[in-house]
Structure formats: C-alpha cells, structure tokens
Amino acid sequence: MGRADMPRATTPDITVTVAYSPCAGVVDEVAVSLRAGSTLADALRASGLQQRHPTHDLALLPLGVWGALREAHSVLREADRVELYRPLEVEPKEARRRRQQAQRGAVKRAR
Numbered sequence: 001m002g003r004a005d006m007p008r009a010t011t012p013d014i015t016v017t018v019a020y021s022p023c024a025g026v027v028d029e030v031a032v033s034l035r036a037g038s039t040l041a042d043a044l045r046a047s048g049l050q051q052r053h054p055t056h057d058l059a060l061l062p063l064g065v066w067g068a069l070r071e072a073h074s075v076l077r078e079a080d081r082v083e084l085y086r087p088l089e090v091e092p093k094e095a096r097r098r099r100q101q102a103q104r105g106a107v108k109r110a111r
Contacts, residue, residue, distance in 0.1 A: 003034050004045045009045060010058045012040070013033045013034065013035060013036070014033070014034055014035075014036050014074050014076060014077065014078040014079075014080075015031055015032070015033050015034075015078065016031070016032060016034060016043050016078075016079065016080045016081070016082055017029055017031050017032075017079075017081045017082065018031075018032060018044060018047035018078075018081075018083075018084075019081060019082070019083050019084070020049050020053065020058065020083075020084040020086075021086065022053055024057060024085070028049060028052060028053070030048065030049065030065070032046040032047050034046060034076065034103075037075055038076055039072060039073050039074060039075055040063045040065070040070055040071070040072050040073070040076065040082050041072040041073065042076075042080065043076060044058065044084070046061075046091075048080075048085070049053045052110050055094065056086075057067055057078050058084055058092065060085075061084045061085055061086060062085045063082065063083070063084060063085070064082075064083045064085060065080045065081065065082060065083070066080065066081050066083075067083070069085075075076070082094070
C-alpha cells in the first residue's frame with residue numbers, strides 16, 4: 001500500500017457548549033460538535049442561537065469561555081463552555097445595596 005493509498009488523517013471533532021441568557025432566569029444552552037481549531041465565532045454560528053433569538057444581535061455581545069472574556073477568533077478546546085454576556089441592567093454593587101436596603105426594610109416592618 002503506497003502513501004497515496006493510505007487513508008487521510010481527519011481532524012478530530014470537539015464538543016463545546018454555547019450558552020446565552022436572553023433575560024434573568026432563562027438560559028438557552030446547546031451542545032455543538034465542531035472541527036478542532038474552530039473559534040468562538042464558529043461555535044456561535046453552529047449553535048443556532050441567533051435564529052432562536054432574532055430580536056437580539058448576538059454578534060455584538062461580548063463572548064467568553066468559562067467566565068473569562070475572549071475574542072471571537074479565539075480557538076476552542078474540547079468541553080469549553082462558550083458564553084454570551086448581555087449588558088448588565090444594574091451594577092453588582094448597586095444590586096447588592098438595593099437587596100440590603102430591602103432586607104433592612106423587611107426587618108423593620110416585622111418588628
């Protein structure tokens with residue numbers, strides 16, 4: 001069997017998860033199989049999330065892997081979790097302050 005007759009080596013597939021939360025308490029998560037060397041942008045296209053959420057322009061949202069911001073051209077690895085981050089409605093410190101005020105008000109009313 002000559003070299004030309006040998007089966008070609010194929011690039012192994014990787015499986016990643018793509019997650020998007022269009023609003024609080026809702027998560028749209030899908031697992032996709034991609035070729036090794038695929039990018040975050042490739043995963044987003046393969047996920048079909050843009051078709052399921054046509055009113056949101058997902059291409060404009062920041063992307064990350066396991067909570068760390070990444071560029072769309074970053075290469076993925078097996079079992080990565082690609083995340084799309086929607087804009088914050090309230091800064092975390094402000095949200096914590098509001099919760100604390102609400103709890104204090106509830107305690108005063110309970111007395």
